[in-house]
Amino acid sequence: MSPEELTDDERALRDxxxxxADEHGNAIVEVAGDExxxxxxxxxxxxRRFGVPEAVVIGLPQDMGATLVNAYVRRAAAGQRFLTGVRYKDFFSGVPVVLERVYRGWYLEYFGSAFLVHPKGDFPAVQLIVPTSDVVWPWHPHAPEGFARWQPIxxxxGRPESWTPGVNGP
Structure with a gap:
């Protein structure tokens, strides 16, 4: 959809x-969860700004999600390269974060308003995955009931695909 085809509300949101993003390096969109x-x-x-993948995090409280996504974009824009399946322990104190590539079939659901800026969906995206406070990942057999639904991959x-859990990843 071209900018001329947008409604006034869509054009205002796009702007x-x-x-x-021009002022801060990226815009943040937060979507409330439900039951x-x-x-x-x-x-x-x-x-658009830095040539680094857009990022999504699921299941964190609002402020924590925005903090994590902003930290990722800031570090990636500064030149840090992130690998999927690697535990990064310096985003949150003592809690690792791992990245996975997002399948394009999820883009509309999890990056909907990004299509106002990238109408063709021609952007890469990564998911920032956070374990429980006991460092149990959503795919682990001992994950709390409902955790994989709360933070889907x-x-x-629906499982890690860039690495093998327990072999060359968490």
């Missing part, structure tokens, strides 16, 4: 997202 799924936070504009299979 706000671009202005925020079926956790809240999620995603970036808009990181790809946005690959085609």
């Amino acid at each position: 706000r997202l671009i202005a925020e 079926y799924s956790g809240p999620y936070t995603f970036s808009v504009g990181a790809w 946005l690959t085609e299979s």
Whole structure:
């Protein structure tokens, strides 16, 4: 959809997202959870501004989600390269974060308003995955009941695909 085809509300949101990304490096969109799924936070504009994948985190409280996504974009924009399946222990004190590529089939659901800036969906995206406070990942057999539903893995299979859990990843 071209900018001319947008409604006034869509055009205003697009302009706000671009202005925020131009000023801060990326815009943040936060979506509340419900009884079926956790809240999620995603970036808009990181790809446009810095050529780094947009990011999403699911299941964290609002402020924590925005803090994590902003930290990822800031570090990636500064030149840090992130690998999928690697535990990064310096985002939150004592709690690791791992990245996985997002399957394009999830883009509309989890990056909907990013399509106002990237109408063709031609941007890469990564998911920032956070374990429980006891460092149990959503795919682990001992994960708390409902954790995998609260923080789904946005690959085609719903499980890590860039690494093998317990072999070359968490």
